Amino acid sequence: VALVRRTNPFQRERLAGIASSAPAELEALPLTTKEDLAADQLAHPPFGSNLTFAPDAYAHLHQTSGTTGEPLRILQTAADWRWNRACFARALTAAGIGAADRVGLAFSFGPYLQYWSAYEGAKEVGALVVPLGGMDSAQRLETIRDLRLSALVCTPTYALRLAEVARSRGLEAAFAPVETILCLGEPGASIPSTRRQIEGAWSARCLDHAGMAEVGAFAYACAAGGGLHLNEDEFVCEVLVPGTERPVPPGGRGELVLTALGRAGCPAIRYRTGDVVDTAPRACPAGHAHRWLPNGIVGRTDDMVVIRGMNVFPSAIEQTLREVGVHGEYRITFYTDPGARDEVRIQAEIARPDVARAVEDRTRQRLGLRVRVVPVRPGILPKQELKARRVEDLRPIGRPGTESRRPTA
Amino acid sequence: VALVRRTNPFQRERLAGIASSAPAELEALPLTTKEDLAADQLAHPPFGSNLTFAPDAYAHLHQTSGTTGEPLRILQTAADWRWNRACFARALTAAGIGAADRVGLAFSFGPYLQYWSAYEGAKEVGALVVPLGGMDSAQRLETIRDLRLSALVCTPTYALRLAEVARSRGLEAAFAPVETILCLGEPGASIPSTRRQIEGAWSARCLDHAGMAEVGAFAYACAAGGGLHLNEDEFVCEVLVPGTERPVPPGGRGELVLTALGRAGCPAIRYRTGDVVDTAPRACPAGHAHRWLPNGIVGRTDDMVVIRGMNVFPSAIEQTLREVGVHGEYRITFYTDPGARDEVRIQAEIARPDVARAVEDRTRQRLGLRVRVVPVRPGILPKQELKARRVEDLRPIGRPGTESRRPTA
Numbered sequence: 179v180a181l182v183r184r185t186n187p188f189q190r191e192r193l194a195g196i197a198s199s200a201p202a203e204l205e206a207l208p209l210t211t212k213e214d215l216a217a218d219q220l221a222h223p224p225f226g227s228n229l230t231f232a233p234d235a236y237a238h239l240h241q242t243s244g245t246t247g248e249p250l251r252i253l254q255t256a257a258d259w260r261w262n263r264a265c266f267a268r269a270l271t272a273a274g275i276g277a278a279d280r281v282g283l284a285f286s287f288g289p290y291l292q293y294w295s296a297y298e299g300a301k302e303v304g305a306l307v308v309p310l311g312g313m314d315s316a317q318r319l320e321t322i323r324d325l326r327l328s329a330l331v332c333t334p335t336y337a338l339r340l341a342e343v344a345r346s347r348g349l350e351a352a353f354a355p356v357e358t359i360l361c362l363g364e365p366g367a368s369i370p371s372t373r374r375q376i377e378g379a380w381s382a383r384c385l386d387h388a389g390m391a392e393v394g395a396f397a398y399a400c401a402a403g404g405g406l407h408l409n410e411d412e413f414v415c416e417v418l419v420p421g422t423e424r425p426v427p428p429g430g431r432g433e434l435v436l437t438a439l440g441r442a443g444c445p446a447i448r449y450r451t452g453d454v455v456d457t458a459p460r461a462c463p464a465g466h467a468h469r470w471l472p473n474g475i476v477g478r479t480d481d482m483v484v485i486r487g488m489n490v491f492p493s494a495i496e497q498t499l500r501e502v503g504v505h506g507e508y509r510i511t512f513y514t515d516p517g518a519r520d521e522v523r524i525q526a527e528i529a530r531p532d533v534a535r536a537v538e539d540r541t542r543q544r545l546g547l548r549v550r551v552v553p554v555r556p557g558i559l560p561k562q563e564l565k566a567r568r569v570e571d572l573r574p575i576g577r578p579g580t581e582s583r584r585p586t587a
Numbered sequence: 588v589a590l591v592r593r594t595n596p597f598q599r600e601r602l603a604g605i606a607s608s609a610p611a612e613l614e615a616l617p618l619t620t621k622e623d624l625a626a627d628q629l630a631h632p633p634f635g636s637n638l639t640f641a642p643d644a645y646a647h648l649h650q651t652s653g654t655t656g657e658p659l660r661i662l663q664t665a666a667d668w669r670w671n672r673a674c675f676a677r678a679l680t681a682a683g684i685g686a687a688d689r690v691g692l693a694f695s696f697g698p699y700l701q702y703w704s705a706y707e708g709a710k711e712v713g714a715l716v717v718p719l720g721g722m723d724s725a726q727r728l729e730t731i732r733d734l735r736l737s738a739l740v741c742t743p744t745y746a747l748r749l750a751e752v753a754r755s756r757g758l759e760a761a762f763a764p765v766e767t768i769l770c771l772g773e774p775g776a777s778i779p780s781t782r783r784q785i786e787g788a789w790s791a792r793c794l795d796h797a798g799m800a801e802v803g804a805f806a807y808a809c810a811a812g813g814g815l816h817l818n819e820d821e822f823v824c825e826v827l828v829p830g831t832e833r834p835v836p837p838g839g840r841g842e843l844v845l846t847a848l849g850r851a852g853c854p855a856i857r858y859r860t861g862d863v864v865d866t867a868p869r870a871c872p873a874g875h876a877h878r879w880l881p882n883g884i885v886g887r888t889d890d891m892v893v894i895r896g897m898n899v900f901p902s903a904i905e906q907t908l909r910e911v912g913v914h915g916e917y918r919i920t921f922y923t924d925p926g927a928r929d930e931v932r933i934q935a936e937i938a939r940p941d942v943a944r945a946v947e948d949r950t951r952q953r954l955g956l957r958v959r960v961v962p963v964r965p966g967i968l969p970k971q972e973l974k975a976r977r978v979e980d981l982r983p984i985g986r987p988g989t990e991s992r993r994p995t996a
Contacts, residue, residue, distance in 0.1 A: 223733070224733050224734050224735065225734075233715075234686055234687050234713075236715050237710060237713065237714075237715060237716060238710075238715070238716050239689075239715055239716065239717045239734065251734070253715070256710075256713075277643055278643050280648075285721075286695060286696070286720050286721030287695070287696030287718055287720035287721060288718070288719075288720050288721030288722055289717065289718055289719070289721075289722075289730070293720075294718065301646060301647075301665075304643075304646065304665070305646075306642075306645050306646060306647070306648055306662070307646060307647050307648070308648045308698065309696055309697065309698055309703065310697075310698070311695050311696035311697050311702075311720055311721070312694075312695030312696060312697030312698075312720070313697055313698075321698070324632070324633050325633050325634075325648065325660070326633070
């Protein structure tokens with residue numbers, strides 16, 4: 179903190195209020211939002227002013243995925259990078275992936291941090307690292323089969339997509355060697371029905387972890403109780419009532435705010451992650467020391483949609499679909515009917531009308547939400563291989579409940 | 588050598604003939620060909636038996652590009668990997684790329700070694716590493732421009748392609764920050780006309796290096812004299828008359844045979860690279876100690892085509908095209924005319940008949956080769972973004988001179 183306050187233009191004023199780096203002082207510091215960092219990068223292109231060291235000291239550049247707005251650029255020094263690597267290694271270890279594993283990394287290696295963290299983390303745990311960039315799905319499946327890869331790291335959406343390609347192309351032999359799938363990039367693996375679907379398709383364990391370019395890999399799977407543990411060795415973790423600075427009560431739902439203890443070059447101090455989590459009033463079943471998030475990442479504050487006064491997460495709707503046995507693509511549309519009433523339409527790959535009704539019934543029972551389900555033929559909705567973009571919000575901007583809607587793809 | 592002979596099944600018999608690991612003993616060992624390794628992997632899937640350690644000891648898997656036949660799988664231990672990384676770092680250092688540089692890695696990160704060596708090597712020299720996988724050409728150009736990347740690593744074909752996209756999309760501002768382009772994957776940057784074309788398009792220095800998955804990065808650019816230096820600190824280098832075990836005389840042309848001194852897990856001992864090089868009868872102009880290859884990699888033994896008794900490299904024909912000012916796509920076709928005579932046809936993006944005649948004249952003068960040039964409209968020949976596949980050999984197999992022809996794409 180002393181160093182950052184002295185040399186980092188972005189943090190200087192923000193840290194002025196504290197006298198020492200004692201953890202108790204943390205709550206006095208201002209929160210940092212993605213918008214703060216984005217505005218700073220716009221004002222000081224290309225890297226912003228959240229830089230503790232001279233430009234030459236930085237070794238790695240990564241970006242946020244740009245799902246919402248312009249990508250943020252995050253620089254790391256070699257020391258930050260070693261820390262980042264160790265954080266991802268913890269996620270692998272928690273998933274039971276180690277030196278005896280052959281780990282396939284099934285994604286393109288763009289500038290998004292998590293891909294590179296996975297590569298570095300797999301090195302750190304001593305596994306055999308097999309990068310699967312620059313391949314199509316069939317080539318990846320052949321490689322998994324031929325090299326008998328025991329673990330796979332990919333997005334949950336892509337794990338399902340790969341399974342589908344395996345079945346349609348007669349490459350089911352790729353399922354046999356894979357024991358573990360570690361998901362990244364999307365909260366899907368924390369959604370029980372999605373996780374069960376992945377586990378069913380692959381006959382493998384599916385585990386989650388959580389990370390983001392702004393802070394690193396901050397949570398790892400709890401094999402005993404499901405969900406995630408916050409890596410409190412490396413992060414100071416707070417859960418705040420969205421839109422406020424008040425911590426949620428034990429067991430409450432709120433926004434995760436993180437301070438990364440090992441990142442000095444481009445610090446993340448009280449960073450509003452935008453990730454919504456449910457806290458647990460107690461330890462996990464195995465009594466692990468780190469704070470437990472029994473439902474993993476529940477959603478994003480900017481995914482949260484207010485429909486007729488209710489907080490709705492598209493991920494909860496996805497879970498309902500999967501529970502009823504709908505496993506293909508889907509699209510959720512929020513719109514306003516002629517009577518100015520917010521409505522929810524779900525287009526999904528469903529063959530029978532009674533299944534559509536079952537989705538409507540269950541969504542009402544589980545979420546208290548009335549929706550209309552429209553069956554569509556397979557292949558009509560676009561395949562979403564990477565970050566799932568399956569939600570569109572067609573309501574007029576400025577209407578109550580649409581303030582926090584995210585841009586749609 | 589002692590360890591490898593004891594534990595490596597593939598090498599055991601091969602190394603039986605030598606009493607010590609003294610360099611002088613090397614010449615007594617049998618040569619290793621790609622076919623030897625491929626047959627071994629077929630007999631002992633998936634990794635073959637050229638393994639000095641137990642499976643868990645390996646940290647990285649990479650493959651040959653599979654341009655000719657099934658890809659070879661090469662395993663490396665963590666120690667091999669550190670050595671591999673240092674070899675590539677040398678190629679970067681020789682190209683003047685260091686800690687002050689921002690290095691864009693403009694390729695997909697598939698299982699080909701060189702991509703990962705470039706990533707690791709850029710870390711090793713302390714540069715800012717910016718991976719550009721999973722992007723299209725326009726996105727890469729925008730990133731180069733916005734982040735002011737000072738160095739680029741890519742194939743020579745792709746360097747030209749990127750320049751073309753920059754011009755057609757109004758992204759020429761990407762040229763300004765780039766000072767150095769280090770080429771990999773193809774010999775193009777050692778072809779003077781191709782190098783000049785890249786340097787002209789980018790207003791940047793273009794430097795070559797050479798490496799292959801089977802051995803690692805074995806040669807780095809000579810800034811003083813052009814061409815490459817063999818990294819004799821890390822490799823024992825021989826140049827043999829193709830098809831024989833005789834060394835070429837000083838100044839002669841032959842096949843490069845390499846022994847990788849830092850790769851114990853999957854050793855390369857007297858490996859026939861298939862790369863054809865011209866040796867120099869003297870040191871480079873700057874008097875560097877390592878052996879100098881004034882023309883870099885001249886071609887591949889399996890690219891070499893015998894036409895009417897002459898050894899012809901498609902790369903030499905490419906050079907002629909570039910010298911006459913033909914910068915678009917081209918295709919070279921070898922075929923047999925009704926009179927059973929081998930002929931060479933060059934289709935190239937040429938607008939004026941006199942340019943076509945100029946290519947024919949120069950090819951006859953420079954290479955002693957009679958060719959027929961057929962101008963084609965731009966856009967008809969397929970774009971070759973990665974490994975250039977621009978040669979087709981339509982002559983009946985078994986005819987004299989067609990023994991060593993490579994499969995065509």
